[in-house]
Amino acid sequence: MSTRCVEDLNAALVEIFETRDDVELIGEDLLDPYGGAFNASKGLSERWPDRVLTTPISEASLFGIAAGMAIRGRRPILEIMFGDFLALGFDQIVNGISKFREMYDDQVSVPLVVRAPMGGRRGYGPTHSQSLEKLLIGVPNLTVVAASEFHDWGALLHAAVDSDDPVFFIESKIAYGKPARRPAGGYVDGWAVRETPGPFPAVRLSASGFADDQVTIVTYGPAAPIAMDAATEMLLEDEVFSEVLVLGRVHPLDLAPITDSLARTGALVTVEEGGVTGGFGAEIAAQVQSTSWSDLRHPVVRIGARDGIIPSAPGLEDEALPSVADVVGAVERLV
Amino acid sequence: MTVDVTPAELYRRMYRIRLLEERLLDLFATGALVGTTHTCIGQEANAVGVIAHLDPERDIVVSNHRCHGHYIAFQDDIFGLLAEVMGRVDGVCSGKGGSQHLCSGNFYTNGVQGSIVPLATGMAMAEKRTHGDTVVCVFIGDGTLGQGVVYECLNMASLWRLPLLVVCEDNRIAQTTPRALAIAGDVAARATPFGVESAAYATTDVLEVLDAAGAAVEYVRREQAPYFLVLETHRLRAHSKSDDTRDPVEIAAMAAEDPLLVLAPHLPDAERREIEAEAEAELAEVAAAAERSPVAGRSVTGAGAPS
Numbered sequence: 001m002s003t004r005c006v007e008d009l010n011a012a013l014v015e016i017f018e019t020r021d022d023v024e025l026i027g028e029d030l031l032d033p034y035g036g037a038f039n040a041s042k043g044l045s046e047r048w049p050d051r052v053l054t055t056p057i058s059e060a061s062l063f064g065i066a067a068g069m070a071i072r073g074r075r076p077i078l079e080i081m082f083g084d085f086l087a088l089g090f091d092q093i094v095n096g097i098s099k100f101r102e103m104y105d106d107q108v109s110v111p112l113v114v115r116a117p118m119g120g121r122r123g124y125g126p127t128h129s130q131s132l133e134k135l136l137i138g139v140p141n142l143t144v145v146a147a148s149e150f151h152d153w154g155a156l157l158h159a160a161v162d163s164d165d166p167v168f169f170i171e172s173k174i175a176y177g178k179p180a181r182r183p184a185g186g187y188v189d190g191w192a193v194r195e196t197p198g199p200f201p202a203v204r205l206s207a208s209g210f211a212d213d214q215v216t217i218v219t220y221g222p223a224a225p226i227a228m229d230a231a232t233e234m235l236l237e238d239e240v241f242s243e244v245l246v247l248g249r250v251h252p253l254d255l256a257p258i259t260d261s262l263a264r265t266g267a268l269v270t271v272e273e274g275g276v277t278g279g280f281g282a283e284i285a286a287q288v289q290s291t292s293w294s295d296l297r298h299p300v301v302r303i304g305a306r307d308g309i310i311p312s313a314p315g316l317e318d319e320a321l322p323s324v325a326d327v328v329g330a331v332e333r334l335v
Numbered sequence: 336m337t338v339d340v341t342p343a344e345l346y347r348r349m350y351r352i353r354l355l356e357e358r359l360l361d362l363f364a365t366g367a368l369v370g371t372t373h374t375c376i377g378q379e380a381n382a383v384g385v386i387a388h389l390d391p392e393r394d395i396v397v398s399n400h401r402c403h404g405h406y407i408a409f410q411d412d413i414f415g416l417l418a419e420v421m422g423r424v425d426g427v428c429s430g431k432g433g434s435q436h437l438c439s440g441n442f443y444t445n446g447v448q449g450s451i452v453p454l455a456t457g458m459a460m461a462e463k464r465t466h467g468d469t470v471v472c473v474f475i476g477d478g479t480l481g482q483g484v485v486y487e488c489l490n491m492a493s494l495w496r497l498p499l500l501v502v503c504e505d506n507r508i509a510q511t512t513p514r515a516l517a518i519a520g521d522v523a524a525r526a527t528p529f530g531v532e533s534a535a536y537a538t539t540d541v542l543e544v545l546d547a548a549g550a551a552v553e554y555v556r557r558e559q560a561p562y563f564l565v566l567e568t569h570r571l572r573a574h575s576k577s578d579d580t581r582d583p584v585e586i587a588a589m590a591a592e593d594p595l596l597v598l599a600p601h602l603p604d605a606e607r608r609e610i611e612a613e614a615e616a617e618l619a620e621v622a623a624a625a626e627r628s629p630v631a632g633r634s635v636t637g638a639g640a641p642s
Contacts, residue, residue, distance in 0.1 A: 024464075053460075053495075055491070056487070056490060056491060056494070058484075058487040058490070058491065060453075060483065060484050060487065061452075061453040061456065061484045061487040061488050061491065062453070063453070064450060064451075064452070064453025064454045064456070064457060064484065065453050065454075065456050065457035065460065065488075065491070066457060067453075067454055067457060068453065068454040068455060068456060068457020068458040068459075068460070068461065069457040069458070069460050069461040070457075071443070071454075071457075071458065071461075072395075072457070072458045072461035072462060072465075073461060073465065074460075074461045074464065074465075076457075091447060091449075091450050092450060092453065092454075095445070095446075095447045095450060096445060096447075096450055096454065099436075100438075102431065103428065103431050103432045103436045103438075104428055104431075104432060104436070104438035104443070105427075105428040105429045105431050105432070105438070107428070107438050107439070108438060108443075
């Protein structure tokens with residue numbers, strides 16, 4: 001498999017448009033030949049001009065418009081150009097999209113997919129590089145999916161569109177241009193792979209073949225390759241075996257694969273690209289201290305961005321975002 | 336456009352709304368109800384006059400916090416609304432939504448100012464795709480004009496020619512803030528630069544509202560294009576329950592234009608009294624039934640789920 005993740009995504013969009021006539025794509029700059037700022041939507045408007053709606057720069061309304069379409073029987077996919085712009089839609093997300101089904105006593109559903117590229121390392125600066133999905137973690141009734149380079153993007157998108165409830169589909173910006181690292185014969189780069197069942201699987205990678213790993217590293221999205229590079233470095237240089245768990249759904253959390261891994265390793269590092277305060281790792285740490293207290297041999301260590309902006313200059317951006325060395329340092333403290 | 340509805344029927348529709356909302360205020364005043372409510376007392380001509388032109392099977396109404404009149408005019412369901420506000424299991428949303436988060440059939444409300452306009456715009460988009468003769472009617476107030484999404488949606492509804500009727504009920508006060516402190520320029524003119532047809536009326540006469548709304552609804556249905564209808568009116572009671580800071584003299588002057596008083600001369604007194612008596616008997620029956628409905632949620636023993 002040599003296609004890039006963005007091509008996998010685009011192919012899935014085409015398949016979805018071919019098989020469902022209730023799906024519409026809305027967002028900014030979607031029309032061909034451009035096909036969206038990251039080209040994920042290329043080729044759609046030419047084939048389906050009536051189902052690809054390019055919009056004004058009005059995100060605050062677009063979330064509500066998409067919700068209204070979804071309540072009335074359409075299946076909109078809302079493409080947000082940069083995930084940072086989710087902030088413009090938060091009233092609709094929190095006071096509408098997440099609430100309609102429950103507050104209207106199951107009389108409606110909101111089958112809406114919001115696609116949002118997140119993450120840095122492209123030098124786009126403070127307002128175009130963030131990982132804001134942590135702001136969605138904990139909003140009731142939302143599903144937050146994170147496509148990483150270890151996932152089958154097409155399968156994830158199909159599952160998101162098939163959902164009868166709102167799904168925020170977070171795309172790793174740095175993975176767009178890379179081929180997905182999918183298992184061949186049960187292995188990726190020599191690491192044994194297992195995937196959890198369900199529509200948004202966690203990809204589990206174990207250096208020891210799930211036998212005697214010493215640490216569990218839980219991650220998602222654009223932080224996944226950092227975690228994997230760190231785990232590989234520890235394996236090769238220090239013979240530390242680890243299990244890297246790349247979640248496909250970050251909210252609500254499926255704790256089972258994490259507690260299963262912790263029962264063997266007793267040590268947990270979380271790695272996210274957003275800031276750690278009130279974030280992904282914080283929620284996992286809170287949950288595992290309850291479920292896995294007797295398994296934990298060490299305090300949970302969270303790795304993420306420094307508090308502050310994500311600067312534009314590449315050297316400064318590297319300093320702000322979590323690094324392989326940060327993860328290696330965390331693992332060394334635990335083993 | 337005319338619809339076949341007599342002054343007596345219009346009176347009946349407005350009076351039933353009035354009676355229910357007065358009952359709600361009484362229940363809150365005596366402590367029998369908790370939470371919040373926002374009555375449209377004084378504004379009933381708008382709900383009744385506009386919605387008389389809408390078909391609950393085909394059209395859609397999206398409303399705001401001050402939604403009871405719209406709901407009853409569109410869905411004719413006093414019991415479901417009363418039980419909902421009373422927090423009973425037979426409420427239209429089983430007690431989950433309460434006064435300002437109603438949903439039934441093609442009727443939707445939400446309590447955040449402005450947020451309903453994008454929702455209605457999206458519904459208009461879906462209906463245009465799937466049907467082509469629907470009218471989506473969204474009710475806002477003058478206070479909502481402070482929200483930027485209203486203008487984003489006027490722009491998109493015009494750009495995409497969506498069957499969206501925006502009815503702005505301008506009662507010249509937003510909670511306690513008078514219009515003069517919140518709105519610059521002309522209200523109806525705000526639609527013009529977006530290429531949206533608009534009209535403004537200052538009236539509490541339901542017959543006039545009926546005519547104005549008829550033209551607006553017919554335009555939206557025929558053209559499948561947006562329309563901005565401004566209806567200047569009077570809110571005769573508090574924003575919510577007891578938060579009225581206006582001069583009582585000012586309110587008394589507005590009460591002279593109470594839509595029930597304005598319409599009353601158009602029907603015989605005896606018929607009017609009969610309508611009122613019937614409505615009172617109906618409400619007594621409905622209220623008793625709502626009282627018999629089980630309270631929602633009493634089986635829940637704790638607020639927090641340990642984890």
